[in-house]
Amino acid sequence: MVLSEVKIGERVKIIVQKNENAVKQRLRTMGIRSGTIVTVMNTAPFETPIEIKIGNFRLAICKAEADKIVVEYV
C-alpha cells in the first residue's frame, strides 16, 4: 500500500520511499524516514496534496510523491 491510498484519520508506518534522492533527502531533513509513523489528516480537492501529521508536525505533500511512499498499518 502507498501513502496516497491511506484514508483520512488512519495511522500508518512508512516502510520504504521510492522517491528520487532530492525528495527523499528533503523529507529526511523534515524527520520523515522509514519507520516514521504518520497520520493522514486531510486531502485537498483534486486529490493532491495530502496533509500528514508526524508527532506535532503537519506537512502537505503532493500526490505524485505520496504515491511512491510505501506504508503499512500499525
Next chain:
Amino acid sequence: MWWNMSNKISLIGNPNCGKTTLYNLLTGKTERVGNRAGVTVDSKTGRYVKDKSVFITDLPGTYSLKAVSGDERIVSDNLNEVPKVIINVVDGNNLSRNLLLTCELTSLKIPMVIAVNFSDELENRGIKIDTVALSKVFNVPVVLISARKNKGIDMLMNDALKNARVPNFIPPDNYEKFIDNALNSAVKTARADILDFTDKADKILMNKYLGIPIFIAVIVSVYSLTSILGGFLGDKIADFIKTAGAYAELSLRESGAAEWFIGLIVGALVKGVGAVLSFLPQILVLFLLLAVIEESGYLARAAFLMDGIMEKVGLNGKSLISLGVSCGCAVGGIMSARTIESEKQRRLTVFLSPFMPCGAKTAVFAWLSGLIFGGNPFITASLYFLSLFVVALSGAILKRFDRFRGGAGLIMEIPVLRMPTFRGVFNELKEKAVDFLLKAGSIIFLVSVVVWFLQSFGVNGYTQNISETFLFSLGNRIKILFVPLGFGNWQSAVAVLSGIFAKEAVIQTLNMVSDNPANLFVSGYSAYAFMAFILFMPPCIAALSAAKNELKSAKEFCIMLAYQTITAYLVALTINGLGYLYENFGIVFLSLTIVIFGVIISIVILKNRRQCKNCRTCGVKRCETKKANTTI
C-alpha cells in the same frame, strides 16, 4: 561589512520556529513575521538593544544546511562569514524534527546555544522539557524561551554572550538514533498525538469540499471590508484635504503669491499628493486583514487547497502564497517566490505575481470606479477575478514553453493555527503606514512636481495655455498607441506613463491634468479597459527591481516586461473590443463572439499535450524517464 564579525550572533533554525520574532525582540526592529514557513527570505542584521556592540543576524529558516531553495542557500552562504555564536532556535513542539538541524550544526564547530521556543504552548500542552539533560547531550547551554510572550530572553542572551560552547560533534549516520535517545531522556509528554484545536479547525478549513468556498469567502470579505471601511475613512481625509487646499489657495492669493507658485502648491501638493494620501486608510485596512491572515497560519492552508488547481496552470501551491502577498504589495510577493524549489515555477511566479491588484492599484480602481461607475462595488470586485483569470490563463499558456514547464511537487509545512499577536499586527501596520507616507513624501511628490512642471511650462516658458506645454506634446505623441484600447487621449497616456513609477501616481496625474477625469473616457467599457491596463502593465519601480533581483538575468527580466506589456495591451484591447461590439451590434453578436473565442482558447489550452505522470518535466510523447520508472 559594516558590522564587526567578531561580535556577531546568528539565529539559525527550522522555518517558522520564531527566529524573526526573537530577532525583533533583541534588536527592537519590526521585521515582517508571519505564521508559515518562508516569511523571512533574506538575512538581516541589527544591533542588540541592551549591548550595541553585539550584532544579531536573522536568517531564513532551513531544514538542513544542504541548500535546496534560494532562501535556504542564503543560510549556508551566510555561515561562510563565521559568526561568534550561533543561537539555534528550535520549536519545542517539534523537537525531533528541529534537532536534526542542530545535529548538522555540530559539524560547524562554532560555539552554540539552543533556544527552545514556544515555552508557553509547551506548558499548555503539558510537555516538560528537561533543559539540563538536553544541555548535557549536546554540551551546549539550553534555554526555554517564548519569543511571542517575551519570556526567557535575557537568560538566553546571557548564555549566548558568556556560556556558549562548541557542541559535541555527532556523526551524520547517527542523527536519528542520537535524537531518539536525547528525547527519551529530556522530554516528558503527557499524552501523545491528541487531536488539538488546529486539527479540529482544519477538519473544516482544509476540508475537501468546504475549503475552497471558505477561501473564496475570505477573499470576498477582505475585499469588501477594505473598500467599505477604508473607503469611508478615506472620504473623510479627502474632504479634509479639499478644505485645507481651498483655504491654502485663498490665503496664497490674498498674500499676492506668484501664479506659478499657487499652481505648484495647489496642483502638485493638494491635487497630486493629497489625492493619494486619502487612500492611506484603505491601504491600512487591507494590510491589517492580510496581516491577520498571515499571522493566523491561514495562508499556508490556502496554498494547500489551491495546489491542485495551481499545478494545472504550471504553478505550485507556494505560488498562491506569492499571489496572496502580492494583493498587499508585489515586492513581498515576488520575494516570497524564493521559497519555490523549482526554478521554472519560481520564474513563472515572479512573472505573474505583479498581475494581482496590490494596495496601490486597489486605490486607483476605487477612485476611478467612484468617479465613473458611482462606486459600483461589482466593478472593483470583478477586477480581482479578472486578475485571477488572467494569471490562470497565462500559466496555462506559458507552461507550454520549456522556459516555464516542469517543476517539483509541493512539500510544505502546515503551521499550527495561532491567534495573531497584537504586537505583530501593529508592527506590520506601523511599517506600512510609514512606507506609504515616505512614498507619498518622496516618489509621489516628485512625480507631482514633474507633472506640474511639464504641464505648466512649454518651449516658451511658463504658460497657462495647456496646448503649448511639454506634457501636452508628450501625451499627444504616444496617445495613438492607446486609441485601440479606448483611451487615446493625451491625459490618459501620461497617466499610464506615470504609473510606472508608482501605481498611485495614476490618481494624482489624472487629477492634475483634468478637472473631471470621468470625461476622459468615452464610455464605461473604455474606462474599464483603462483599469485593466493599469492592473496588468509592468509593476512599479520597486517591484521591478525586486523582480530583477529574483530573476537574476537581464534577459528574463526583459521577457517579463514584454510579457506584462503585451498582456496588458491584449486584455484592454479585448475589453474595449467587446464593449464596442456590444454597443454597435447588440448582445447577441457579443455573446456569439465570446462563445467562439472561448471555444478556440479552451481548445488551445486543453489540447492534450502528453505529459507523463512520472517526470512531469518532459512533455514529449515518449519519455525515457517514464519508461525507466514503470519498469522498476
